[in-house]
Amino acid sequence: MRIGVDLGGTNIAVGLVEEDGKIIATGSRPTKPERGYEAIARDIAELSFELLQRMGISVKDVKSMGIGVPGVADNEKGIVIRAVNLFWTKVPLAKEIRKYIDLPIYMENDANVAALAEATFGAGRGSKSSVTITLGTGVGSGFILDGKIYSGAHHFAPEIGHMVIGDNGIRCNCGKIGCFETYASATALIREGKKAAKRNPNTLILKFANGDIEGITAKNVIDAAKQYDEEALKIFEEYVKYLAVGIVNIINLFDPEVIILGGGVANAGDFLLKPLKKEVAENILFKELPYADIRKAELGNDAGIIGAAILS
Ligand SMILES: [Zn+2]
Structure with missing residues (x-):
């Protein structure tokens, strides 16, 4: 089991995804970027816990969390370098989310993320x-x-x-x-x-x-x-x-x-x-x-x- 986050300028969508790419549960909240990244990081963690609880899954059974961000991301450092629609520059998003949830956290630009999904489970499999x-x-x-x-x-x-x-x-x-x-x-x-x-x-x-x-x-x-x-x-x-x-x-x-x-x-x-x-x-x-x-x-x-x- 893995957690996938589609972080947009309007909505934060979180899903539980099985190894074969099947989404078994989703939840979302409005992004409201004006709140700042700390509140958004907390929402991502809360949404994740809500889904895990709903499905009766322990966080111990989750391998990782990945986030598609509407901007430029440094996956190795866990930093969103730039996200114009979120008004973010050099935001330490992974570190902030790990305050709430103990998982390896990965992040990439949202278009790259969609391309990875299509290449793996979609039209490019x-x-x-x-x-x-x-x-x-x-x-x-x-x-x-x-x-x-x-x-x-x-x-x-x-x-x-x-x-x-x-x-x-x-x-x-x-x-x-x-x-x-x-x-x-x-x-x-x-x-x-x-x-x-x-x-x-x-x-x-x-x-x-x-x-x-x-x-x-x-x-x-x-x-x-x-x-x-x-x-x-x-x-x-x-x-x-x-x-x-x-x-x-x-x-x-x-x-x-x-x-x-x-x-x-x-x-x-x-x-x-x-x-x-x-x-x-x-x-x-x-x-x-x-x-x-x-x-x-x-x-x-x-x-x-x-x-x-x-x-x-
Ligand atoms: Zn242009």
Whole structure:
């Protein structure tokens, strides 16, 4: 038995996870980061004890606790180096939690943790190398090599979302223009969907958003594209084109066995995967060689807890 913690800016989710990756109990509390890290560490410990008690399990039967953090973490030192949404810099999180619970505590960036879960128990199981790309508000990513997270010499890799891949004039939150996530995130689909609705109020995108431009979602754009709405198709084709540019870059850099797509946009399934695979095939460097299989993630939101639990 292991404890997995998915520490987000909004919620702290804790789960008890069996050796085969099965979650047997979960609990959560609001993070409320303004309380400071001491209160959050205590909540993590309390939630863990609650779950153990509920399931009749002794802490002696727990091997370890792992935490996925929304930022940069130093697993060896047990320190969160930086977590912007929590307002944390150099927080000794492991030491603080160990005041309450006597367990080995591991921590890693949440995108890396999700990638570890997918590589071990999800769409990448059985593979030696995989890259998981999360297409959400931003574009998150994690590299797994031989069952281990590769987070670089300074713990911040991989920041695929901030590879500059074009000149779209869109300024990223990081300050640069043309980052991969300004093309390939759900936010990019929303941004372009809003532009299209202003340009052409007859688009299905706007209809699917019940006429509320500000309420347009990535799903509205995808659903409209599925109905052959011209504006939505144009947006989606551009989206696929640039997502493929990023994926080809990743393949060229890393040549993983599998590329796994997670996050809300990946829920489009084959509607996304089919044209994406075609676009990647047309732009791949070594056309005569095999290359990464591109798959949809399988674990959904559970990846955060499962991946954290199996950290070491
Ligand atoms: Zn950026």
